Amino acid sequence: MTERVDVAIVGAGAAGLAAAGALAERDLVVRIFDEYPEAGGRLLGQRYRLGRRRWDGREVASELLRSLHGRPHVFVATGVTVYEVAGDATGGFLVRTHPDHDVTARRVLVATGAGENPVPLPGWTLPGVMTVGGAQVMAVVHRVLPGRRGLIIGTGVLSFAIAAELHEAGVEWLGLVMAPESDATAHLGSVTERWDALSHLGSVAPPLLRPLVRLLRRPAFRPLLINHYPRAGVALAGTHVHLHQVATRVVGDQEVAAVELRHLDGRGQPIGPARLVPVDFVLLSGGLSPVTELLDPLGVRMTESPALGGRVPVLSSTGETSHRGLYVAGNAGGIESGAVAVAQGRLVGLHIAHSLGGSRPELASALAAAQRSLSEVRREAPFEFNPGARKEVVRVSQDSRA
């Protein structure tokens, strides 16, 4: 017989585990499913210093898991994929999984995180080319370096964080350069749009350079900055950032051997001759998109939001989707940092407990504290993954009332 639970959570990452902790404190019967063999999600690979911020995701995951110890009603099933969430006749849900642990649930929380966007350029399928996130898992979770001498193609918070992590692990970086503009990389925006996005990341730049970084968003100053960009690049996160250089192809016969680079002019167009930089691995960084496939069969209302990483569900302030009883937390609802996903997971977990009849005064004050904590974490976050994410969260949630 299919087991009945109060809440099924899909994803044992930052948001799913934090929500489970909040539900566990209220003695609700909770099943958390994660297809990865270990709980913790992306937190498991995050350990770096960026600007003044030190972040150890594995420690955060261990703390969240500790909060579930000794809670007999909460069960974490790892190595189990949820392939469908269907509405049932009672207004609840049937959660279908592989291998078979199907459950029926009164509420479902989708906390499936984010996936990486591709950066297709000639040569990107050669062995030795992988995404920054793949390399992060290899190096930090499995303790295997992707190579000794590498180059990162694609800018953004993730490139900087993972460059810093792999540098600490012993990788020699030959630079971090811009991804090329082409039909295949149209989803990344033009080179000038990417410079503009970088201008909002001043907090991770060396203090003396921050005013210059901000000038990148002023079209009139860009040619000046790019034409006078230091030849050796700007030292950051254990590598040298070359905003004035673009990778045009990855070169190799059986495996990656070099990357072809060209200079960029102030309008973001390649100029001058190409040169080859020998490397033994290449990382691609195209940003993140929410993983939302489980929501589509239920007809959940979605909206396009570049600031939150693309197509995202419209959520109420409680984290509920347009389908009653179905909630979303963490990166599945929009790309923000690990610390935000934890705070969001706890808040949505408490709202789910409230919707299931928990109405003690203690719950009301826990909800108010969790809301304050989420606002504070967002306010104090040193950067946004995409510019404007904080404001956009508010807009998308206001949409739900339209």
Ligand SMILES: Cc1cc2nc3c(=O)[nH]c(=O)nc-3n(C[C@H](O)[C@H](O)[C@H](O)COP(=O)(O)OP(=O)(O)OC[C@H]3O[C@@H](n4cnc5c(N)ncnc54)[C@H](O)[C@@H]3O)c2cc1C
């Ligand atoms: C490659 C990558 C690197 C990142 N690096 C950083 C970083 O360095 N710093 C930072 O602040 N943020 C980083 N992030 C953002 C990161 O996603 C958040 O920090 C935080 O971990 C998000 O928490 P989450 O719970 O929403 O998702 P996650 O931590 O990604 O957890 C989602 C979980 O859902 C599981 N899952 C997905 N679909 C299913 C399914 N159908 N069935 C069962 N299980 C499923 C996954 O296995 C995963 O464990 C990164 C994200 C990615 C994708």
